[in-house]
Amino acid sequence: MIEIQFYNSLSGRKEKFSPSDPNRVTVYSCGPTVYNFAHIGNLRAFLFVDVLRRSLKLLGYGVDMTMNITDIDDKIIRDSIASKKSIIEFTAPWTKAFFEDLKTVSAEILEHYPKATDSIPEMVDIIQKLQKKGSSTKKTKAFIFRSRNFKTTENSVR
Known part of the structure; x- marks a missing residue:
């Protein structure tokens, strides 16, 4: 190839x-x-x-x-x-x-x-897990994620 x-x-x-x-x-x-x-x-x-x-x-x-x-x-x-x-x-x-x-x-x-609406329960679950790990905080109406807490891998892309 x-x-x-x-x-x-x-x-x-x-x-x-x-x-x-x-x-x-x-x-x-x-x-x-x-x-x-x-x-x-x-x-x-x-x-x-x-x-x-x-x-x-x-x-x-x-x-x-x-x-x-x-x-x-x-x-x-x-x-x-x-x-x-x-x-x-x-x-x-x-x-x-x-x-x-x-x-x-x-x-x-x-x-x-x-569709995003098909996965709302899973999204809530992920947010709760991130909160427990200290990887997110709630600010007013939004959640802020601390990207420095996540390891990047060779398969990561933006």
Whole structure:
């Protein structure tokens, strides 16, 4: 297989890509926050994921990609209240618009699109565990995480 290099923002240099499974690559990517139409900056990020996926497949890798859908945040809560809709009612048309945009730009559909609201109990559990370890503190309405408490590994990326 052709050698691929990626820039590692943790080390500050290009490094050889060597997936733990030489036949299958798993990728997680941040996705849209669904409170309005995507703009060109959003689409740039989604198209990068599409180009990466297609490139890996062209090089012979099996690809399993996940892109989250952020369907709850401050703007969504604010706008859903203003529109007198539930969060689900408010985000549904924006989520649909996102998938229509992907189709318009001919992006491949990924394997997984989990919604943030599907994982709230797990998020609460993680926050509670981090609090017990002293790795997070509550400030007003938010939790602050102490990143220096987390070890970085060769597989960490930003």
